[in-house]
Amino acid sequence: MTLDKGKEKSSTIDRRKVVIGTAWSIPAIAIAAATPALAASVPPVVVTPGTGTVISNWKGDHHYGSFEEDLDQRAYDFPVTVNEANGNPVVGATVTVTVSGQNEDGDVLGIYAYPAPDNDGPEEDQSRSATVVTGADGVARFAVSTQNLSSDETPSTATMTVTVTYNGTTTVSVISVVLTESD
Numbered sequence: 001m002t003l004d005k006g007k008e009k010s011s012t013i014d015r016r017k018v019v020i021g022t023a024w025s026i027p028a029i030a031i032a033a034a035t036p037a038l039a040a041s042v043p044p045v046v047v048t049p050g051t052g053t054v055i056s057n058w059k060g061d062h063h064y065g066s067f068e069e070d071l072d073q074r075a076y077d078f079p080v081t082v083n084e085a086n087g088n089p090v091v092g093a094t095v096t097v098t099v100s101g102q103n104e105d106g107d108v109l110g111i112y113a114y115p116a117p118d119n120d121g122p123e124e125d126q127s128r129s130a131t132v133v134t135g136a137d138g139v140a141r142f143a144v145s146t147q148n149l150s151s152d153e154t155p156s157t158a159t160m161t162v163t164v165t166y167n168g169t170t171t172v173s174v175i176s177v178v179l180t181e182s183d
Helices: 015-040
Strands: 002-004 007-009 046-047 078-082 092-099 109-113 127-134 139-146 156-166 169-179
Touching: 015 109, 046 156, 046 169, 078 092, 092 109, 092 139, 109 127, 109 156, 127 139
Parallel strands: none
Antiparallel strands: 002 007, 046 078, 078 139, 092 127, 092 156, 109 139, 156 169
C-alpha cells in the first residue's frame, strides 16, 4: 500500500471504474461479432444465369419434348452453371428451378429435369418445379416447355427462380422470361 497525502490507498479497483470499463468494451465485442456474419453473407458460389437475366428469344408455341423431331417445337435447354468464386465448377450443388406466370389458357412455362417429356407441355402437365444436382462440370441441366400463345396473349411474361444450395448456403437468382411471339 502507498500513502497519498496522508490517506491509505487501496490496491482494489473501484467498482465504478469496472462498470465504466465494461461499458466501453461492449461495442468492441459487438463489432467483432458482426464481422463474421458480414463475411458469411457473400455468396460462396456464382450462378449462371444470374439475377436480372431476361430471356426473350423463346417462343410460346407448344415447345415440349427434348427429342422432338421438329426442331422448331422442341423444348428449350436450360443449363444452370454453378462455379466457385475462382471459376472452378461446383460438384454436388442442389439446383431447384421454379417457374411462375400464367396466361388465359393456363401456365406459360413448364420446367423439367433434362430431358423434357413429350407430354403436351404446360397446357396438360403443369410442372412448376424441378430439382437437379450439378455434375462434374458444375452444370445442372433442365428443359423448359412453353405453352401455345394466341396473338392476343403476347407478350406473356414468366419468372424462373433458380435456388442453389451448397455446403448449407443458399443462393437465389431470378430470371425473367418474355414471350413476344408464337411460331
